[in-house]
Amino acid sequence: MKSTHEMLESPEFKTLVRRKWIVSVLLTICLFVTYYGFILLIAVDKAFLARRIGEHTTLGIPIGVGVIVVSWVLTAVYVLWANSSHDSIVAKLKGQVK
Amino acid sequence: MPAQTTLGSPTVSAIAFFLVIVALTLAITYWAAKRTRSTKEFYAAGRSVSAFQNGLALAGDYMSAASFLGIAGLVALSGYDGMIYATGWLVGWPALMFLIAEPLRNLGKYTFADVVAFRLKQTPVRISSAIGGILTVLLYTIAQMVGAGNLIKLMFGIPYEAAVMIVGAVMLAYVLFGGMIATTWVQIVKAVLLLVGVTILTLMVLSQFGWNPGNLYSAVATELGQEALEPGGLVSNPLDAISLGLALMFGLLGLPHILMRFYTVPDARAARKSVLYATGFIGYFYIIIPIVGFGAAVLVGREVITGIDKGGNMAAPLLAEWLGGTFFLGFIAAVAFATILAVVAGLTLAGASALSHDIYVSVVKRGHATEREQVRVARAATVVFGILAVLLGVLFKGQNVAFMVGLAFAVACSANFPALLLSIVWRRFTTAGAVASILTGAFLSVLLIILSPTVWVDVLGNETAPFPLKNPAIVSMTASFLVAFVVSLLSAEPAAAAKFEDEKLRTYLGIGAE
Numbered sequence: 107m108k109s110t111h112e113m114l115e116s117p118e119f120k121t122l123v124r125r126k127w128i129v130s131v132l133l134t135i136c137l138f139v140t141y142y143g144f145i146l147l148i149a150v151d152k153a154f155l156a157r158r159i160g161e162h163t164t165l166g167i168p169i170g171v172g173v174i175v176v177s178w179v180l181t182a183v184y185v186l187w188a189n190s191s192h193d194s195i196v197a198k199l200k201g202q203v204k
Numbered sequence: 205m206p207a208q209t210t211l212g213s214p215t216v217s218a219i220a221f222f223l224v225i226v227a228l229t230l231a232i233t234y235w236a237a238k239r240t241r242s243t244k245e246f247y248a249a250g251r252s253v254s255a256f257q258n259g260l261a262l263a264g265d266y267m268s269a270a271s272f273l274g275i276a277g278l279v280a281l282s283g284y285d286g287m288i289y290a291t292g293w294l295v296g297w298p299a300l301m302f303l304i305a306e307p308l309r310n311l312g313k314y315t316f317a318d319v320v321a322f323r324l325k326q327t328p329v330r331i332s333s334a335i336g337g338i339l340t341v342l343l344y345t346i347a348q349m350v351g352a353g354n355l356i357k358l359m360f361g362i363p364y365e366a367a368v369m370i371v372g373a374v375m376l377a378y379v380l381f382g383g384m385i386a387t388t389w390v391q392i393v394k395a396v397l398l399l400v401g402v403t404i405l406t407l408m409v410l411s412q413f414g415w416n417p418g419n420l421y422s423a424v425a426t427e428l429g430q431e432a433l434e435p436g437g438l439v440s441n442p443l444d445a446i447s448l449g450l451a452l453m454f455g456l457l458g459l460p461h462i463l464m465r466f467y468t469v470p471d472a473r474a475a476r477k478s479v480l481y482a483t484g485f486i487g488y489f490y491i492i493i494p495i496v497g498f499g500a501a502v503l504v505g506r507e508v509i510t511g512i513d514k515g516g517n518m519a520a521p522l523l524a525e526w527l528g529g530t531f532f533l534g535f536i537a538a539v540a541f542a543t544i545l546a547v548v549a550g551l552t553l554a555g556a557s558a559l560s561h562d563i564y565v566s567v568v569k570r571g572h573a574t575e576r577e578q579v580r581v582a583r584a585a586t587v588v589f590g591i592l593a594v595l596l597g598v599l600f601k602g603q604n605v606a607f608m609v610g611l612a613f614a615v616a617c618s619a620n621f622p623a624l625l626l627s628i629v630w631r632r633f634t635t636a637g638a639v640a641s642i643l644t645g646a647f648l649s650v651l652l653i654i655l656s657p658t659v660w661v662d663v664l665g666n667e668t669a670p671f672p673l674k675n676p677a678i679v680s681m682t683a684s685f686l687v688a689f690v691v692s693l694l695s696a697e698p699a700a701a702a703k704f705e706d707e708k709l710r711t712y713l714g715i716g717a718e
Binding site for chain 2: 113114119126127129131133134137140141142144145146148150152155156160161162167171173175180181182184185188189196199203
């Protein structure tokens with residue numbers, strides 16, 4: 107059993123915290139790229155999104171839907187990671203603290 | 205194409221649905237009231253809400269009548285630009301998950317101010333957080349109440365003031381007697397009704413076009429021109445678009461009534477899952493709403509839509525009438541009404557909790573108040589806030605308040621979000637830094653919006669605006685972070701820095717979480 111201080115200093119705890127933020131920041135960057143990339147694409151190259159992919163349907167429509175879907179997928183990725191590896195380490199460490 | 209519509213006069217089906225929904229939600233409130241005795245129940249539903257239920261409640265709180273009717277209308281009138289706008293409304297939720305959800309749940313008790321004030325001096329931080337929180341809630345509430353009054357007048361023909369008072373009275377009943385348990389379940393019921401209603405609308409539209417969206421888009425292009433399917437003037441200025449995007453994305457992380465919901469679930473893991481569910485529901489909603497908008501543009505026609513309401517807010521109800529007659533219109537109208545009620549109830553609870561939990565209990569009573577006292581004060585604050593909501597709704601009658609939701613998000617991302625994030629991740633964050641950042645963010649965002657084209661030109665009628673951007677987020681949020689850094693570095697607070705390390709066990713392992 108570890109004391110509060112020992113847990114805070116332990117390499118496993120520090121790794122846990124660091125890993126959580128690496129995952130969070132990486133996924134946030136992916137989110138940024140997806141959404142602000144979409145916005146910048148509209149600002150810079152409207153013609154690309156106006157390109158037709160059907161009789162009248164434009165490329166912009168599936169891309170717009172895609173941004174929403176990708177955003178949700180990113181949250182699912184986070185939950186999958188957190189529910190498996192992150193939570194099991196949290197449970198283990200919690201059990202070690204006095 | 206029939207230009208008559210029963211919109212604007214109370215129809216039997218509309219009134220019937222409306223009464224059923226009110227009766228159902230009041231029954232929920234009665235059931236909830238019997239269970240609401242302690243502060244934990246009044247503010248946090250006893251922490252008994254499951255992840256799935258909270259996901260629905262969060263989605264319900266977020267999918268307001270404005271987003272349902274407003275975005276459907278925007279797509280109907282402006283085509284693809286409406287879709288671009290809709291996308292922005294979803295992207296805050298992943299950010300909420302990655303940056304805030306779990307630490308928020310672990311560190312706080314009932315409100316986000318709990319987290320900001322966790323290791324800092326209670327009084328100044330509680331007061332500033334309450335200012336930022338209440339300002340956000342008030343702006344959001346005014347927009348909802350004015351929208352509610354207009355909507356009910358348009359749909360049911362009831363006079364504006366009476367509409368506002370009815371909304372105020374009914375939602376006050378939910379919150380006063382049923383607290384968070386009632387508001388959560390009202391949100392869940394409303395979210396289900398809204399998702400089902402919009403799904404039915406979407407399916408009915410698609411059935412008119414052979415179940416092929418491509419045919420719908422072809423009809424749009426033929427009737428309204430190919431431009432309706434292409435990006436138009438919405439994203440003309442990239443800086444403006446990015447600023448709006450920032451406000452939408454990070455403003456969500458500073459909306460008190462949304463953040464409050466994280467305390468209704470048992471733990472951080474449930475908090476995390478509820479965001480996943482909420483994101484799914486909301487994402488689905490924003491994917492299908494454009495189909496409703498395009499369907500309305502083709503089947504009902506833009507002239508009819510703008511004839512009833514210039515802003516296009518009646519696109520979805522008119523489409524419901526076109527597809528399913530007065531009966532379906534009644535259902536959609538009642539769902540829109542339920543949506544308004546539920547969101548305003550949530551906002552009132554958030555405002556009341558800032559007054560009672562943050563100001564009265566933590567500042568005035570320095571944390572020493574009995575449970576009974578706390579619940580009593582919470583109820584009193586609810587009444588105060590409810591009356592305020594009605595008064596403001598009547599006061600702002602006829603005003604163009606569309607900018608207020610944008611302003612609420614701008615205040616939320618400039619005043620509330622930076623302090624919240626920094627208190628979780630930065631050891632050197634100090635009381636002075638928190639107070640300075642919240643007040644700077646709040647003041648600057650309000651000032652810049654007043655000076656922006658949305659208010660200076662559109663509302664006040666001047667020629668050109670001193671501040672060029674429609675949404676100040678990119679300036680006010682950045683300024684708020686800068687102020688937080690500079691002031692914190694200039695004001696050392698060793699006690700707070702020391703507590704940061706200890707706080708970590710609670711933040712990341714949930715030890716000691718309430």
